[in-house]
Amino acid sequence: MAHALNANSGYSRSGSGREAGKDRRVRMASNVIITGGAGYIGAHVCVEALSAGARVLIVDNFANSSPKAIERIREIAGESDKVEMLEADLVDDATADILAERAGRFGADAAVHLAGLKAVGESVAEPARYYETNIRATLTLIKALDAVGARRIVFSSSATVYGEANQSPVNEDGRTAPTNPYGRTKLFIEEILRDLAASAAGWKICNLRYFNPVGAHASGRIGEDPKGVPNNLFPFIAQVAVGRRDSLSVFGDDYPTPDGTGVRDYIHVVDLARGHVAALDYLARDDAAAATDVNLGAGRGYSVLEAVAAFRRASNRAIPVSIAPRRAGDIAEIYADASRATDLLGWRAERTIDDMCADHWRWQCENPMGYAEE
Ligand code: UFG
Numbered sequence: 001m002a003h004a005l006n007a008n009s010g011y012s013r014s015g016s017g018r019e020a021g022k023d024r025r026v027r028m029a030s031n032v033i034i035t036g037g038a039g040y041i042g043a044h045v046c047v048e049a050l051s052a053g054a055r056v057l058i059v060d061n062f063a064n065s066s067p068k069a070i071e072r073i074r075e076i077a078g079e080s081d082k083v084e085m086l087e088a089d090l091v092d093d094a095t096a097d098i099l100a101e102r103a104g105r106f107g108a109d110a111a112v113h114l115a116g117l118k119a120v121g122e123s124v125a126e127p128a129r130y131y132e133t134n135i136r137a138t139l140t141l142i143k144a145l146d147a148v149g150a151r152r153i154v155f156s157s158s159a160t161v162y163g164e165a166n167q168s169p170v171n172e173d174g175r176t177a178p179t180n181p182y183g184r185t186k187l188f189i190e191e192i193l194r195d196l197a198a199s200a201a202g203w204k205i206c207n208l209r210y211f212n213p214v215g216a217h218a219s220g221r222i223g224e225d226p227k228g229v230p231n232n233l234f235p236f237i238a239q240v241a242v243g244r245r246d247s248l249s250v251f252g253d254d255y256p257t258p259d260g261t262g263v264r265d266y267i268h269v270v271d272l273a274r275g276h277v278a279a280l281d282y283l284a285r286d287d288a289a290a291a292t293d294v295n296l297g298a299g300r301g302y303s304v305l306e307a308v309a310a311f312r313r314a315s316n317r318a319i320p321v322s323i324a325p326r327r328a329g330d331i332a333e334i335y336a337d338a339s340r341a342t343d344l345l346g347w348r349a350e351r352t353i354d355d356m357c358a359d360h361w362r363w364q365c366e367n368p369m370g371y372a373e374e
Pocket residue numbers: 118120158159160182183211212231232233234236248249250251252261262263264304327330
């Protein structure tokens with residue numbers, strides 16, 4: 001059943017988020033640069049890092065995000081003096097020096113790197129732009145971190161690096177074979193970071209391979225705000241439920257899955273964000289490996305039709321669907337073996353698909369046009 005506030009969220013307007021963070025204190029990585037921190041996942045990472053006691057320096061060019069998100073992060077965390085912002089494009093060479101200077105004053109000791117382009121279809125149409133943007137941004141960040149001796153990076157990677165090469169549940173030793181340029185930028189950046197970690201310079205990196213992040217902060221103040229027609233399932237469903245679109249096209253019902261529709265591992269974005277805090281903690285440990293790849297998923301799959309049914313329950317709205325042809329490049333089924341995240345980071349996903357839908361729905365209702373209208 002949908003419920004008003006997630007019991008696990010640790011959130012209330014009186015600021016209990018800080019209490020929930022007591023046992024999740026970011027150890028040594030107390031001053032964290034968060035690139036892409038105004039984006040959907042980034043904003044949630046900022047909130048959870050702040051709630052765990054960190055200061056954050058958000059680096060964003062607002063190419064696919066809104067400055068409003070920064071206000072909302074400050075509002076939720078209630079610690080606006082702990083939130084700094086640098087509006088800059090990591091693709092510009094000049095940003096390395098500017099960021100190094102800011103990072104030095106900020107006292108950065110780690111970074112969470114989320115900035116980048118992420119639309120699969122666009123990456124097929126414009127591969128060079130994807131390689132240039134995602135890889136250059138990473139190299140700029142590395143230069144700036146190196147200059148200030150902050151050599152810990154948590155990277156926003158994706159289960160897309162696995163492609164269709166593996167049986168689910170897929171673990172981190174699975175074969176990597178991404179099927180599009182976007183996915184290859186993620187894999188190549190992982191490789192760059194592994195090379196850094198293998199050098200003698202003392203880098204420690206953690207590649208977090210996200211499954212399908214959905215939902216929103218329980219406050220309803222931050223959430224996913226896709227520009228144009230949503231590519232992904234949950235934002236599309238939410239826009240149908242709220243009446244912005246007529247019906248959902250289900251891409252294929254003839255897959256070898258229980259109901260014929262695609263199966264994915266949906267993970268609540270707050271759980272995902274807390275996974276970053278756990279990774280920062282891990283990298284601050286003396287016994288942390290120099291390079292680690294970690295799946296962040298709930299460890300179970302839901303079909304498209306199951307996701308729609310869950311969203312109907314949460315929203316109590318009709319969500320018309322029609323069956324459409326398969327979408328090019330989609331795979332039948334993927335879900336995570338998330339045991340490494342538990343063993344190494346002490347993290348596991350806590351929120352259910354009903355929580356994901358209820359929180360996604362609250363965000364959608366309270367912000368029907370995303371951040372565009374207040
Ligand atoms: N789907 C529909 N209708 C839609 C949108 C999606 O039926 O309108 C289906 C898809 O076919 C798939 C499932 O819903 O079975 C999930 O689709 P998403 O687009 O939400 O998610 P994907 O698993 O395709 O995408 C995710 C990440 C991407 C990543 C990709 C790699 O969101 O960042 O995995 O496969 F690149």
